Amino acid sequence: MNPRPRNATAEPYGTTYGRADGRREERQEEGFRTVHRSAVAALDSLLGLPGDEHESFHPAALAELDRREAFPAAACRVLDDFGLSEHYVPGTAGGRLTDYTELMLLLRTVARHDLTVAVGHGKTFLGAASVWVAGDDEQVRQLGQLVSSGAIASWGLTERRHGSDLLAGQVAATRTSRGWALNGEKWLINNATRGRLVCVLARTRPDGGPRGFSLFLVDKQRLAEDAYTCLPRVPTHGIRGADISGITFHDAEVPDGALVGEVGGGVETVLKALQLTRTTCAALSLGAADTALRLVTDYASGRRLYGRTLSDLPRIRRIVGEITAAALLAEATGIMASRSIHTLTGEMSVTSAIAKALVPELVHHVLDRGAELLGVRSFLTETYADGVFAKLERDHRVVAIFDGNTAVNRNALVDQFPLLVAGYRRGRVDGAGVDAAARPGTPPPAFDRRRLALISQRGCSVVQSLPDTVARVRARAEAGSLPAAVADLADRIRAEADDLHQELAAQRRTPRDVPPSAFALAERYELCYAAAACMLLWLNNHEALAHEQGDAGLPPELWRDGLWLRACLSTVLTRLGHTLEAADAEAYDRLAEHTLDTAPPTLATAFGPAAVRSPA
Numbered sequence: 001m002n003p004r005p006r007n008a009t010a011e012p013y014g015t016t017y018g019r020a021d022g023r024r025e026e027r028q029e030e031g032f033r034t035v036h037r038s039a040v041a042a043l044d045s046l047l048g049l050p051g052d053e054h055e056s057f058h059p060a061a062l063a064e065l066d067r068r069e070a071f072p073a074a075a076c077r078v079l080d081d082f083g084l085s086e087h088y089v090p091g092t093a094g095g096r097l098t099d100y101t102e103l104m105l106l107l108r109t110v111a112r113h114d115l116t117v118a119v120g121h122g123k124t125f126l127g128a129a130s131v132w133v134a135g136d137d138e139q140v141r142q143l144g145q146l147v148s149s150g151a152i153a154s155w156g157l158t159e160r161r162h163g164s165d166l167l168a169g170q171v172a173a174t175r176t177s178r179g180w181a182l183n184g185e186k187w188l189i190n191n192a193t194r195g196r197l198v199c200v201l202a203r204t205r206p207d208g209g210p211r212g213f214s215l216f217l218v219d220k221q222r223l224a225e226d227a228y229t230c231l232p233r234v235p236t237h238g239i240r241g242a243d244i245s246g247i248t249f250h251d252a253e254v255p256d257g258a259l260v261g262e263v264g265g266g267v268e269t270v271l272k273a274l275q276l277t278r279t280t281c282a283a284l285s286l287g288a289a290d291t292a293l294r295l296v297t298d299y300a301s302g303r304r305l306y307g308r309t310l311s312d313l314p315r316i317r318r319i320v321g322e323i324t325a326a327a328l329l330a331e332a333t334g335i336m337a338s339r340s341i342h343t344l345t346g347e348m349s350v351t352s353a354i355a356k357a358l359v360p361e362l363v364h365h366v367l368d369r370g371a372e373l374l375g376v377r378s379f380l381t382e383t384y385a386d387g388v389f390a391k392l393e394r395d396h397r398v399v400a401i402f403d404g405n406t407a408v409n410r411n412a413l414v415d416q417f418p419l420l421v422a423g424y425r426r427g428r429v430d431g432a433g434v435d436a437a438a439r440p441g442t443p444p445p446a447f448d449r450r451r452l453a454l455i456s457q458r459g460c461s462v463v464q465s466l467p468d469t470v471a472r473v474r475a476r477a478e479a480g481s482l483p484a485a486v487a488d489l490a491d492r493i494r495a496e497a498d499d500l501h502q503e504l505a506a507q508r509r510t511p512r513d514v515p516p517s518a519f520a521l522a523e524r525y526e527l528c529y530a531a532a533a534c535m536l537l538w539l540n541n542h543e544a545l546a547h548e549q550g551d552a553g554l555p556p557e558l559w560r561d562g563l564w565l566r567a568c569l570s571t572v573l574t575r576l577g578h579t580l581e582a583a584d585a586e587a588y589d590r591l592a593e594h595t596l597d598t599a600p601p602t603l604a605t606a607f608g609p610a611a612v613r614s615p616a
């Protein structure tokens with residue numbers, strides 16, 4: 001079956017998948033008709049459930065490719081045939097990217113199966129993002145056509161000697177009579193060899209500086225053969241099959257039309273494009289968490305020890321509950337951040353940094369605790385579940401390293417502390433933007449690239465809404481829709497946020513000398529954001545979802561008494577150094593029951609059901 005969408009109507013999380021003749025794609029299933037209501041559901045169905053995966057996504061086959069350090073080409077072809085690349089292209093350029101949360105969930109679906117495939121295929125979105133942000137109409141249209149038809153794009157920012165320090169880059173572009181000539185080496189570039197297109201950041205003023213770099217979209221097919229050399233693939237600890245290589249340019253002539261944005265605007269464009277890509281990278285971590293939770297749950301439910309099942313041991317249930325909560329916290333952060341691309345666009349310099357720093361860190365914790373529970377089976381590379389967990393642990397490490405590592409993202413937050421303090425003190429909140437961000441079940445407003453900004457003048461509406469949000473939680477508790485204990489947790493978070501902003505205000509620093517304590521403050525800020533995201537998502541959706549019937553990802557009872565919210569707020573407070581009341585810690589055990597008895601709960605499936613099943 002090829003569920004490539006042909007006939008689409010707007011719906012939450014994507015499109016109704018149908019056929020060219022206008023009839024819906026349908027699958028007969030023992031008296032039931034399954035209609036994929038969204039792109040995410042269609043992709044999920046195509047790639048298959050654990051134990052019944054598409055043949056190119058079989059874990060043993062992917063593990064074998066990893067051992068041989070071979071690129072998972074067949075799996076990527078499946079994604080090409082599905083039309084995933086069209087989701088990397090904005091709707092205005094003829095593609096299907098109209099909802100960044102949908103894109104995140106699509107890549108999460110791939111990452112759930114294999115991170116090498118997700119990184120190898122999804123990189124084209126990262127490579128193209130600068131053109132979506134700053135390209136002219138013709139560039140956007142042309143790249144849209146190329147990407148939609150399967151062309152691979154890579155992003156050449158890093159250089160061997162300069163890592164995160166973009167302003168030190170030495171690849172240079174000089175004017176020629178016909179355009180520009182590129183010289184120098186970009187190294188550690190994902191898909192530099194396989195890709196047809198490379199979006200290159202190059203120095204256009206010898207003395208560099210913030211306005212001394214420009215971006216060029218280089219089409220390797222249009223370069224002279226001797227104008228570039230692809231560098232050998234670099235062996236890596238994880239995502240071993242990925243094409244992590246590089247490219248050297250030797251007087252590579254590109255036309256004027258290759259320049260993306262203005263001369264000198266390269267760094268600004270990159271920083272804005274990173275706001276989209278860093279947020280979308282949450283997908284990689286969320287997919288990893290999905291698989292880790294599944295493996296841990298299967299093991300805890302199936303393993304017999306001391307005449308009991310492992311999951312009967314209180315400590316094991318506690319771990320399952322804690323990592324379920326950490327995964328939900330990561331998911332809430334990812335959903336709010338990706339929705340914010342549409343609804344709080346001007347704040348993405350803050351939001352993307354939070355998502356890119358916090359989500360991989362939370363999922364790293366899920367993997368660490370999961371490994372502890374799996375014991376030996378987390379360490380075996382073949383014997384248990386095809387060694388998926390061990391591979392996942394290796395693969396996931398890269399998420400905190402590339403596209404701006406955790407320190408770089410925390411530094412981006414530190415740079416904006418004065419604005420965050422002013423915004424919190426003055427209670428500056430884009431109420432409509434926050435409200436829309438926290439309603440993932442509704443189609444988002446169109447993304448407007450002109451509203452991206454290098455720094456967020458308003459600060460961060462989600463965190464700045466905390467006083468009001470916490471008051472709303474208290475009101476729900478007083479109205480009987482939440483236990484008072486949840487409102488108590490919310491109050492403690494509000495108090496933390498108040499203290500934190502005082503400490504942010506007291507920070508003394510120069511841009512070149514950021515003290516280690518500032519990074520710790522940034523981490524606490526991220527946790528306040530995550531807590532606010534959970535409260536907002538619960539407040540805006542609990543009435544509808546607490547009574548929802550059917551196969552929603554979070555069962556109604558988890559919404560009704562705010563159990564998932566309680567466990568997530570407890571996780572935030574624990575990470576902030578608080579000690580939990582015994583009853584709050586027990587919320588983890590109740591959450592674990594759901595994870596073990598049914599499946600690990602997720603927010604995304606609650607907002608957009610995986611598939612609609614109706615009697616035939």
Ligand SMILES: Cc1cc2nc3c(=O)[nH]c(=O)nc-3n(C[C@H](O)[C@H](O)[C@H](O)COP(=O)(O)OP(=O)(O)OC[C@H]3O[C@@H](n4cnc5c(N)ncnc54)[C@H](O)[C@@H]3O)c2cc1C
Nearest residue numbers: 155156157158163164188189190244402403404405407411
């Ligand atoms: C698998 C893989 C794929 C990649 N793909 C691409 C790609 O497609 N395109 C591309 O351009 N690059 C790519 N990279 C490069 C990646 O983005 C770089 O690794 C990244 O820029 C960081 O560089 P670095 O690790 O060399 O560390 P450096 O930047 O040299 O940093 C060294 C150390 O300093 C810390 N540090 C850095 N900045 C700060 C700061 N401001 N404050 C405090 N501490 C700081 C870091 O955390 C790190 O511990 C890839 C890397 C890998 C591993």
